Amino acid sequence: MDPLYRIFYPDESITIPADLDEYIALLSKKFPDEKEGISKLFDTIKNLAEDIQRLPTSLKICDIMLFPLKFPLIFKYYKKTFADMMADFIMDAKLKSIISAGWPCAGLPPSKVSALYMCVFLHSAHVEGFYRTKGGAQAFVDLLVKALARYGGVLQLKTKAAKIQVENNRVIGVETSKGERVHAKCIVSNIDARQTFLNLIGREKLNRKFSERLERMEPSISFFQAWLGIDVDPRNNGVNESEILYYSSYNTDEIYDSCLTGGFESMCAISIPSLLDPNLAPEGKHVIGILYPVSYDFEQQWMMENEKRGQEYQNLKVKVTNRLIKTVERVVPRLSEHIIVSEAATPLTLGRYTLNYKGAAYGWAHVPDQVGTNRLQPKTHIKGLYLAGHWTTPGGGTIAVALSGKTTAEMILKKQI
Numbered sequence: 001m002d003p004l005y006r007i008f009y010p011d012e013s014i015t016i017p018a019d020l021d022e023y024i025a026l027l028s029k030k031f032p033d034e035k036e037g038i039s040k041l042f043d044t045i046k047n048l049a050e051d052i053q054r055l056p057t058s059l060k061i062c063d064i065m066l067f068p069l070k071f072p073l074i075f076k077y078y079k080k081t082f083a084d085m086m087a088d089f090i091m092d093a094k095l096k097s098i099i100s101a102g103w104p105c106a107g108l109p110p111s112k113v114s115a116l117y118m119c120v121f122l123h124s125a126h127v128e129g130f131y132r133t134k135g136g137a138q139a140f141v142d143l144l145v146k147a148l149a150r151y152g153g154v155l156q157l158k159t160k161a162a163k164i165q166v167e168n169n170r171v172i173g174v175e176t177s178k179g180e181r182v183h184a185k186c187i188v189s190n191i192d193a194r195q196t197f198l199n200l201i202g203r204e205k206l207n208r209k210f211s212e213r214l215e216r217m218e219p220s221i222s223f224f225q226a227w228l229g230i231d232v233d234p235r236n237n238g239v240n241e242s243e244i245l246y247y248s249s250y251n252t253d254e255i256y257d258s259c260l261t262g263g264f265e266s267m268c269a270i271s272i273p274s275l276l277d278p279n280l281a282p283e284g285k286h287v288i289g290i291l292y293p294v295s296y297d298f299e300q301q302w303m304m305e306n307e308k309r310g311q312e313y314q315n316l317k318v319k320v321t322n323r324l325i326k327t328v329e330r331v332v333p334r335l336s337e338h339i340i341v342s343e344a345a346t347p348l349t350l351g352r353y354t355l356n357y358k359g360a361a362y363g364w365a366h367v368p369d370q371v372g373t374n375r376l377q378p379k380t381h382i383k384g385l386y387l388a389g390h391w392t393t394p395g396g397g398t399i400a401v402a403l404s405g406k407t408t409a410e411m412i413l414k415k416q417i
């Protein structure tokens with residue numbers, strides 16, 4: 001995607017080009033006093049991200065001893081937030097806000113998100129680029145399923161893994177919700193980590209310290225989402241970009257706090273995929289996705305009564321959608337007059353479809369205490385049980401979980417060959 005995205009602030013909008021040199025030149029022109037710092041910051045982001053890619057999947061004692069010498073940048077920023085890291089290079093608060101505008105993709109603002117995780121995200125955005133799947137996200141899933149079948153895999157839909165059978169601290173199989181038992185020497189779980197350990201295996205089979213750690217770990221943010229079908233071309237209003245971020249101020253902490261308390265006017269992420277792939281909507285029509293980071297526990301009103309979502313919940317969904325549409329109208333004026341289809345999802349919807357704890361969008365929150373070796377590792381303390389996906393390393397995001405799957409597969413294959 002080029003440009004990567006456009007950011008709307010109350011006083012101006014900035015379009016972020018895909019080319020990193022062009023982006024650095026744009027920032028340096030806007031903030032001439034910070035030119036040297038900007039260039040140093042992006043060099044550090046690149047070097048850090050490349051060092052992270054070079055990290056061995058498991059560290060031997062000698063690796064640990066030599067770690068500060070071999071990976072000085074990782075060692076320096078391991079426990080730091082991205083705000084700490086930016087402060088080493090630049091001063092201007094507005095500039096810091098622009099550079100970290102993509103923070104909702106990491107789930108936390110710069111003052112809370114791990115410097116390492118944010119650097120990997122920024123490197124992936126500005127060096128490797130942003131992509132959308134032609135034909136929509138389902139096209140990507142269909143390809144994965146095709147590949148699974150090609151290698152003899154079987155996908156069972158509407159079937160839960162109900163139990164992971166463990167004997168003498170070793171997995172022996174899986175029991176499905178249909179009562180089927182599948183014997184296995186090796187199991188890979190990419191589902192919610194609390195579900196894997198606390199429900200499917202059971203607390204009684206885990207050591208106490210480990211279950212306490214699981215209870216303590218903090219899940220990432222969830223999202224409220226709305227999708228609209230519209231009968232107007234956003235380009236008529238000068239909106240040409242398929243990814244847009246709207247912020248009511250440059251203060252990222254204030255915005256994040258307002259997200260947690262339902263300040264739906266403070267920000268939103270808007271995507272218009274039909275601008276890139278016209279086949280996603282009928283001719284002359286477009287699709288708009290609105291994303292807003294929000295807590296699962298917001299106002300308690302997301303909560304269901306007796307496992308049923310009542311009228312109050314439906315009303316809240318409509319109310320929030322309308323408030324977000326008003327926010328989007330700051331970017332696409334009079335949008336509400338052109339909506340022909342509208343659909344919304346709350347953190348409960350995300351929880352229902354993915355069974356991720358509290359509708360978490362990215363597994364564990366990407367705070368410094370929960371990334372790298374502080375995150376659950378792909379090889380677990382139960383023999384034959386491996387993790388993949390966003391509850392293990394490196395963390396949330398499609399590319400990250402694909403890499404995690406690859407790492408886990410290699411780990412298992414190396415062991416068996």
Ligand SMILES: Cc1cc2nc3c(=O)[nH]c(=O)nc-3n(C[C@H](O)[C@H](O)[C@H](O)COP(=O)(O)OP(=O)(O)OC[C@H]3O[C@@H](n4cnc5c(N)ncnc54)[C@H](O)[C@@H]3O)c2cc1C
Nearest residue numbers: 160161190191223353354355361362389390396397398401
């Ligand atoms: C609204 C939203 C927008 C996002 N946007 C982006 C983006 O633009 N780019 C990006 O890179 N990342 C994005 N992410 C993050 C990304 O989607 C996730 O990090 C990633 O999908 C995690 O993949 P996973 O395989 O670890 O887990 P999941 O995608 O959660 O998959 C787990 C699967 O396991 C199934 N399951 C759960 N329990 C069981 C069980 N007991 N038995 C059988 N099956 C079970 C679930 O139904 C689910 O299908 C977004 C996330 C959200 C919520």
